[in-house]
Amino acid sequence: MDYDVIILGAGAAGLMAAIEAGRRGRRVLLLERAERPGKKILISGGGRCNFTNLHARPENFLSANPHFAKSALARYTPADIIALVEKHRIAWHEKTLGQLFCDGSADQIVAMLLAECAEANVRLILGADVRSVSRESGDTTAGNFLATTQSAVHRAPALIIATGGLSIPKMGATGLGYALARQFGIPIRPTRPALVPLVLGGAERTRFAALTGVSAPVRVTAGKRSFTEKLLFTHRGLSGPAILQISSYWTPPEPLLVDWAPGRSLLAPLLAPNARRDLAAAHAALRAALPARLADCLLDAASPLRFTNQALDDLERRLHAWPFTPIGDEGYDKAEVTAGGIDTDALSAQTMECRSVPGLYFIGEAVDVTGHLGGFNFQWAWASAAAAGRAV
Secondary structure, eight states, rough: OOSSSSOOOSHHHHHHHHHHHHHHTTTTEESSSSSSSSSHHHGGGGGEEEEETTTTTTGEEOOOOOTTTTTHHHOOOOOHHHHHHHHTTTOEEEEEEEEEEEOOOTTHHHHHHHHHHTTTTTTEEEEEEOEEEETSOOOTTOOOOOEOSOOOEEEEEEEOOOOOSSOOOOGGSSSSHHHHHTTTTTEEEEEEEEEEEOOHHHHHHHHHHGGOEEEEEEEEEEEEEEEEEEEEOOSSSSSSSSHHHHTOOOTOOOOEEEESSSSSSSSSHHTTTTTOSSSHHHHHHHHTTHHHHHHHHHHHEEEEEEESSHHHHHHHHTTTTTTEEOEEEOOTTTTTTEEEEEEEGGBBBTTBBBBBSSOOOOOOGGGOOOOOTTHHHHHHHHHHHHHHTTOO
């Protein structure tokens, strides 16, 4: 069957691209391998979908080309997705740091996108296993695209790849987008798990294993990047927003430095005139600022303790730059997104079209643009999809 555009993948990016193209009168076919659209939307934000962030800026995104995302983000902003959400009377609220969530369920966001697709006359086929993609002419740079599924061959002059990355394979993630990029000669930046918990090993893991479930607000640094949010100890290592954020920038065997009390002194009570200086006083000082088990564990790890001015100054500095050396991360199974992907040098920043393959577009997570935690990756999905959907 013939269409104006075929879109592979009915996640956030694919659905939005279909809406934007359909609104312009394009005949749109949206093919989804799963039996249900928007599966990652449904599990996001604890089931309430962190659908954008009020503070989305290009600096909130990691890419080999930090300027690439500027155009798309400027032309589809958080205000645009908020307007769409409010059009469908979906109640929402702001959490910390500009993160917007549905008051109700993430199902509302999927229902909204499907309703918009229906209004734009998008044809959605679920359970469509794309077996091959080719060009009718046999020339990769000209002619209609042919998308062959288990039951039909579909044809269109434009093809948008919105198949996502490699994260959360149990939700259906595959490497199809990257395979198609290679087929058409589009370069790919090395991929890796991002927004992912980190794993400790050896003595570090043993020492901190008893803290599983303990969390604390910290500032964590890797190289020149730092994030101030909560850290959570797990049975395998470190997680929580601060760790997920820094994981996108961490490179093994680089250490992480954790500041357990950003902007505060932990040992000041021991330095006061006539203050007690002993182990009990040290425990009391740290417990006043940190969870008790964490305070005790840090002091145990720092032993033997001395209580001279110099020794206390040294310990204070260590508590503001506590080193961890993760042995790895928890992989794509636990990663929220995939870093790396389709090289942005191969794409138009205005339209997301491949420079060397007219009519072929890549959007969303498949592209080498990775957002911070907190709704930024959804905003990239909406923005890159709108750019492509308005161009086909």
